[in-house]
Amino acid sequence: MPSASITTRKSKGGGRRYAVRFRIGGRAFPVQHGGSFKTEREAKERLRFVSGELAAGRDPSLALRALLETPARRTLREHFDTFMESRVDVGGKTQALYGNAQSRLRSLAGLQPQEITPAHVQAWIAENSAASEHFPALAPKSLGHYLSTLRQVLDFCDVTPNPARSPKVKLPERIREEVSPPRSDEWQAIRANLSKRLLLVARLIECDALRVSEALGLTYGDIDFAGQRLRISRARTKGRTAGQRWLPVPLELLDEIAELVPLEDRHRDRLVFPRITENQVRDHIYRACRDAGIAAYSPHDLRHRRCSLWYADIRDAVGLIKWSGHSRPSMLLDTYAHVVLDPAEDEWRGFWQAAYAAERAPGVVPVWSQPTEVGRDAAA
Known part of the structure; x- marks a missing residue:
């Protein structure tokens, strides 16, 4: 024994x-x-x-x-890799955000999770708030996203108490600037300098206030040619909840979409805009702004433009969120109520007035491509 x-x-x-x-x-x-x-x-x-x-x-x-035996030393960067591999429940965009946060670890990268203190986290925030030779300064909003990721990784490592959740850790003050979408003349200049390959998707984003990911994720199963509308499905919208919606589409744009692929090849899961990436849309719009000699605008500024025009012309935040995809009317009001744009110069003004009137009128079938009396008056 x-x-x-x-x-x-x-x-x-x-x-x-x-x-x-x-x-x-x-x-x-x-x-x-x-x-x-x-x-x-x-x-x-x-x-x-x-x-x-x-x-x-x-x-x-x-x-x-x-x-x-000397225990194996695993740094925070290595734990980041393990954490990202374990998150099978998130999509590609969230994984990309995790990767961006990992690339900005800087002074924290070589530390073990158990060695990190609130002072280390605050120093990390400070060094990322200022520009350096190899790293541009991060906006407070981006820092907030990266800090949230850091908290998740330290929770994953069972670090208790979590130094990134300490009340001593403070983010820079976030000052929200008012949106400044392109005016009608600037939008026309952007259109004139866009390549033909990107023109239709940019016009659709501007007309229906789509997010870039929503536009590029459209399939022919989402396009109702007979009803003259398109669907933003739950799986392809921001947050996968509030953005799910049906949107009327002008007949002119629907005709251009129909010309992309013959009827017999419009499979339900086939993308409307294949082989176009978000970066390509962004780069082409930036290049068009440069060639037009105007300030640089992003694709999301086209969404801002349409939401601003909707509110300036209709002023019904409760009704408009069905089109914009915001979860609350207050979000639309806070962002777009003070934007100065003249709806009289909007090429789709009559179309949207007709669509709004059709949706508000009981018992009326909303055929949006045929303007009502409101649309004719506005067009006149």
């Missing part, structure tokens, strides 16, 4: 040494060394440990050997 004992021996200097010996079984098992100590008290502590391991049915030599 297993046994453990303390053996006393004399050292070369004339003193005593207390050695712990043990067997993991009967006499068939060799006697193993459990450590040598100057004092009997230390030897008894080791004996208690060895006896406890034997009583639990474990080999004490394995635990003693682990005390001598």
Whole structure:
């Protein structure tokens, strides 16, 4: 049976040494060394440990050997990789956000998660708030996203308390600027300088206030040519909830979409705008702004333009969120109520007035391509 004992021996200097010996079984098992100590008290502590391991049915030599081994050092950057691989529940955009946060770890990258303190996190926020030779300054909104990711990674590493959640950690003040979408003359200049390949998708974004991802995610199953409308499905909209909606589409744009692919090839899952990426749309619009000699605008500014024109002309935030995809009317009001754009210069003004009137009138079938009296008056 297993046994453990303390053996006393004399050292070369004339003193005593207390050695712990043990067997993991009967006499068939060799006697193993459990450590040598100057004092009997230390030897008894080791004996208690060895006896406890034997009583639990474990080999004490394995635990003693682990005390001598240097534990593998895993940095926060390495834990980031493990965390990202484990998040099978998130989409590609969220994974890209995690990757962006990992690329801005900077001073935290080489630390172990257990070494990080609130002071380290605050210093990381400060260094990312200022521009350096290799890193541009991050906006407070981006820092907030990256800090949220850091908190998740430290939670994943079971760091308690989480230093990134400390009340000592402060983000820079976030000043929300009013949106400044392109005016009608600027939009016409952008259109004139856009390539033919990107023109239709840009016009659709501007006309229906689509997000870029929503426009590029459209399939022919989302286009109702007979009803003259398109669907933003739950799976392809921001947040996958509030943005789900049906939107009327002018017949002119529907005809151009119909010309892209013959009727017999319009499979339900076929993309309307294949081989076009968000970066391509963004770069082409920036290039068109440069060639037109105007301020640079993003594709999302075209969405801002349409939402601003809707509110300036109709002023019904509750009704308009069915088109804009905002979850609350207050979001539309806070963002677009103060934007100055003249709806009289909008090429789709009559169309949207007719669509709004058709949706508000009981018992009226909303055929949006045929303007009502309101639309004719506006067009006149």
